[in-house]
Amino acid sequence: MNSAMDKNMMSQDVGIDATDQDDWDMQRLGKTQQFKRNFRFYSILGFTTTLMATWESILLTSTYGLTDGGRAGMVYVYIGSFVGFFSAVISMAEIASIQLPNIGWTVPLADTLNSNPTILSANPVLGWLSVLGWQAAFASICYLCGTLIQGLLVFNYSEPSGWVYGFERWHGTLLTIAIAAVGTLVNTWGYKILPPLEGLILALHLFGFVVVVVLMWAMSPGKASGDSVWKEFTNSGEWPSMGLACLVGQLTPIFSWTGPDAATHMSEEVQNAALVVPWCMVSTALINGGLGFIMLITLLYKMGDIQDVLAPASGFSFLPAVNHATGSVAATNAVAAIILVMEVCSAIGILATVSRQTFAFARDDALPFSKQLAHVNRRTQIPICSVLVSTIITVLLSLINIGSTAAFNAVASVMIAALFTTYILPIAAVIRVRFQPGGIPPSRFSLGIFGLPVNVFSLAWLCFAIIFTFFPTANNPTLVDMNWSILVFGAVVIFAIALYIVHGRRVYRAPVTQVRKVE
Template structure:
């Protein structure tokens, strides 16, 4: 039975803080990272215990990383953009009683490596790394696609004679992605400041939209809002339809592990990170629920807004409410700005996840992906590869919108898989009464119950994420994400048995904790 833990003797443990400072001072002297960007003594101690060298710039603080999490997930914005799926299958009641219970999860292949049963540590960690990397790479094109096609929807509204072409949307996706890449390279040092600024727009933008709806829009009947379930997808019953519709709209609360992948760029990460993640959950959860209830009371006739030529019911709702093109354009522009900002943070997250996994030899050409450009202190190769993947995936839209929607579904299923495995490993460890590693933040005695609740919610949503939105199923309505999911998992397993199992270094092999 392989055991990947390394040992530390008492003499080393007794001088941990001093040794950490010396190690990281040496790192700074080598020119890998400036001393002022190395973080606190706690950061240095954590990096040493994890067997890592500080090569990234720690310039995120609490507010900026809260902004990072809030603006990447952009809950109320995604609720608006994916409104049609929830309204088609589930209706207003399905949306309200489903989305507000969305779970959150953090941690990826590193945590699985530490918490999984020792016999399966290496393989489970490896597969979780692939799932997370795949999910975040697909997430970039998903958000950029939403931002780009919203611009197309506005063009349709303002110019009814516009000849809608899918390749136009693809070019917009590539443009937004390229801008995000440029921001993550030449302006990377300014990312924390921008995240704080976008957080302000994220919060104030909500009120810029809901206030006109509160004042001008007609009100739907409260009983209908909370009790009317729609079954526009043709499923056997409203309950099934609601679960299928929820599997898409759950995207609005998916991906809070984004902050985890930036942990080596956060000052005092072990304390700041969990607080920032929970704060992001609270902020986005409240804002998202306010937006959702507002929409359900002010959207008007469901079938009418679903038939909008813009492709986005929320644009039609804005126009029906204000009766003004300039007002609708201004309200929609808020979403374009925040979704573009989300694409910037998606690139940062996806590139760091790819870089981290490559650092542990988890993918082909690992040395290329794991390279950190001197002086830039960012994984530039991983950032540029993320652009290449996004461009290639966006081209799918030219041939088939259904295929691109499968890529978006793949984002959900991949990330959920990683969450289920990581939470499951922690849940099993708690259930067995095994101690968890030393930590500065904890769920306390509620940890086991929270883990169980998260798994109970995630597992059925994961299954329904593979379902198509409409029945009967045709080539156009089929959810092809299951084919892509199995294909990528299959390739990852083949690579693991041929090469990966000989080269992949499970993170736990580098961990040097007290008692390990």
């Protein structure tokens, strides 16, 4: 398989074989090529790797894991969750190889024994959840960048002897809008530089990782004992058992791994997509999984006493942790600046992804104003309307934060549950079709005989993990601390079903109806 991959990678440089294969795949799925195929393996790898930003997210969201599970809990939950998550990634990679280069989650499973396709297509509810998940992801990452800036201001200007920064929710909203504006500018006016920019961002992602790890190990006056890192559990959320606390704390690694399927939503802009995109998904998971684990161990050994980093005034546990490790406010600010830059880059990639997913769903007449949302600008060959609408939605959502941060977090936190559902349904569909005559069609990325057990295991883990995305961070929460994402998630599902019954079933064109045999 590796030799085949190398051969096809070389064909991209020539630009002949890959283009022919992509054209054939587009014809097979009944789609018209509307985008330029500017992404190759390295640039799309940079796109997905920096979009996930795992080592950065481990630091940013460490409060969840440290609160529920502590040092040892974070280690073992990370390892266990990665096994389950990676099985889901390679399952989705195989599905992607079958369905590509269609950029919406559809599962075309052709009966290879005859010419008649036997297909379990993605339904409108799945499409709505995918659009919701990615839209929530964009709003969430913009808000995270904005609150990180606020956290840095609190960290640097909280002494009564000097100027003291007053944390205001509307400040966070304005900063969220500013980050969204940056992502919009790059995705519209800067569309030509996006593919090469992603390669540069990947280099920065790796370089920044090295800088942060070296600073924390080289400047630290000491480290925690091995027993405290590998054996010391914490249940600050006061859950009935330590095991339950650790499971609730898995939100830290889960949040850090969300988004490896972003490459599939960009697949109509990737050369040799049916091979490159699956391998990109797998490579992204391995690279970020490894970097995330090293950063996690570094944090746990160098952060100092766990009680000193929990509930920080800045809202981010990694700031006092890095400050303890380096003994320098300047070094802490430098680390935070690196993370902020990388998260802004992640926001750029997420906006590109959500706009393409919105375009794909609109192309099947499944959204209001589908004609406008599915329009691709002839000059730029990007769905500008979808980009702008995605930005406007984030701006409107950010206004919720002015009235209630808890309400905004409820919308933003639904991201994981929505995206996990878009993984669960296709994998369940593949398992079902494996038992039907003809099974799944051959693909350029295949799990072979391991396909069924990997699919079953990944499905079980996803169904198990999604339950804990709806948990609050502490037992017996107040109305403010409650995780209301399940309410938002349920409302979207009900809305999607109702919209389909009332309107969608008359106009929605399922991708299944467009798949045809191509000689």
